[in-house]
Amino acid sequence: MNDALRIIKPGPYTLLVDRGRRRCQHFGLAAGGAADIHSYEWCNRLLGNPTNTPALEIAAGPFAAEFRFEGHAALCGAEHNAKLNGKPVHNWSSFSVKPGDTLQLGYAQSGVRSYLGVGGIWNVNTLFDSCQRVNDNGSAEPLAPGEYIHFSALKQLKLNTMTPWTQIPDDDSALCLPVRPSYQFLRFPEDQRQALVDGYYTISPQSNRMGYRLQGPAVHWPAAGIESEGIALGAVQIPPDGQPIVLLNDRQTIGGYPKIGCVAASACSRLTQRRPGQKVSFCWLDLD
């Protein structure tokens, strides 16, 4: 149990994540969970870890950590020009590490978040079935410089693995978010529903794991507020200024703004890898 990862430089926002908390939203606590669940799951799959094994979610970079064990690690997600002891390592791949090896990630060149996993059993505290750390005010607690994260690494010899290229998304490409009409959809006038899917929206710098704020054609809600109700992942909330907000993993559990539908979960993962200034569009999900 002396195997560890030592955080040298955590970067602006690095979290310990998994699939998220369960059975906590009725207490007002967000579920959390890896923002890009696709990249997170590939990271653990490459290492042969069970689903829901913790990983580090590294937003933006730069990041540096020292491996204090012999075994395997994997990196999936944003392109950070990762280097192991100064030599490039492949993204979307696992690689072998030994004590003293140092991994460095630069600023994200494409995408936002990288997932760093290690092969083995993590020794971390859990809350509501999740390794994610949370302050008593409900906000996430990022990793700190100098911190050690402990686990028992798998020692047996294992080949390096890579993600099949068909499973590697291109986060520089145009993204259309499929929206399932739900919540107050039927109470939005026809021309307002059309406005959402006609234009392009630019991702605002005020976008984070709680929600992505979009700037573009306004969608108007003709009525007063609604009764507060539970908010599902991907809900497209329409505040009074008509600029949509796609609500994500760390969203508030209930809210009183109208919602026109829900973005499919797989598209939420892709959205969280888009950067401020990138454009996205919406399309209605055809349910037939």
Next chain:
Amino acid sequence: MYKLEPIAANSAIVYITSPDPITATGVIQRLAAHLDRTFADQLTDYVPANRSLLLQFDSPQHCRLQALNAAISHFLDHADETPDTVSRLHEVPVLYDGEDLYPVAQQTGLSVNEIIELHSGPVYTVVAVGFLPGFAYLSGLHKSLRLPRQITPRARVPQGSLAIAEEYSGVYPQASPGGWHLLGRVPVPLVFPFTDLKPGESPNRFAVGDQVKFRAITGADYAALGGRRCE
């Protein structure tokens, strides 16, 4: 009466259409407990609110509207037989010295003493928990105290602030931005440290369905109960 609507691939929402919010709260609370038992591990989370219950399943395959409709109808048909979930009554001490007492007095035409009497009179019902972990929406506010939210929300409302807006009362479990009118301060904690929780245990003093009665206290009582000085 209810409506069940799909929301996303793995979630659905139940709207209770009964007219009175407090009756709806009781139904939602018992329905949540019933569905929690019926769908056990498939149901990963649920969010009760004033008139609705959001249900989230672990996979789209488990979010089956037909099975849900059957379970909900069965529950409502036999609702009379299900005993009321034990709802707790909390007596909460308040020092009524909030920053907005005088503005509220001006807007309502009431004196400060009348505001305190009207506010501490009723027994409130928790109809939803959210916005912040542990923030309870308390229904039962006297009609003459109902005011719209402030136009410009405060950047920081101190921890323990008792506030009102529209038909609700609430206590901020921790400091936060907020647009409600501040009437006073509560010296006792409303959320408990997550590190002390047992599995499944609530971190909050208040749960949906609980009843809350406020009791006016003096500044000396407030200090004796461990209340913090105004920040």
